[in-house]
Amino acid sequence: MIEHTLGTDEFSEYDLLQSLVLKLSGTDRQEWQLTGSSRQENGLQLQEARTAWGGRNWTAWFTADIPFQEGPHKFHGLPGLITRLEDSEGHYTFSLIKSENRKSTYQHIHITAMKASSVATDRRQYEKTKQTYYDSPVSFLRSTKRNSGADFFLNDGTVVSQNNTREINERLRKEVHTFNNPIERNRAISYKE
Structure with a gap:
């Protein structure tokens, strides 16, 4: 599980090792290059961006129509919501399936317990x-x-x-x-x- 402090490059990563939860904190940021390519998909205007990060080359499609600068995993910093993200080798592909505006945040009891029992390292x-x-x-x-x-x-x-x-x-x-x-x-x- 990844937790991001909004507006920063600070992340906490929780890794479940059977019954032990390890917590790694640090900073991560991508240097995005906008390619100029664009397309329409599901009623959204998408733009393409690329980055080399984490030892892989990534291509993202994002929409400025939804000015939410978070993405899957630790990806962030584009001027809109990432709707698709994949690495050049095809090992990882993330696709937005649904987006909804929630009135409140949901606290899952297992996630709360996992965070509380984590060991910082x-x-x-x-x-x-x-x-x-x-x-x-x-x-x-x-x-x-x-x-x-x-x-x-x-x-x-x-x-x-x-x-x-x-x-x-x-x-x-x-x-x-x-x-x-x-x-x-x-x-x-x-x-x-």
Whole structure:
């Protein structure tokens, strides 16, 4: 989850590592280049912009008809709402499906709890924590539990016991590799074997 302080380049990023929530805070900004290309779509006048950010090249279509300068993830700063954003390799595509004007903000109980239980960390400690998890996911997760010798459940409902530790470690390490393609590729962690 990403939280942006409006009107600034300040962001807080919450990363759920099974039951542990890590909070990374920092600044991020894109340097947009307007290409001059435009098109009509769904009754909106769109303009094209490009940026190189996060280790990827991005193309955005935005509309000044809706002067909301936020976009998906940490993308912001264009003079209108981003309706489509994609990287040049086709790994990521964001498309606006619906936009509505809400009278009030909605506070989701799980998001509020996640933020309250988060552990603030810097980039170095974040990478160290992720590496420790990768080295032995089950040992890492047991260390976050009160009764570290007891069986416990993963977020997907899988029971972790002394009998399946090796299998679960292999599965979780494979998941780390499978999903190690972050939006900000320049911040991908190079896990050490």
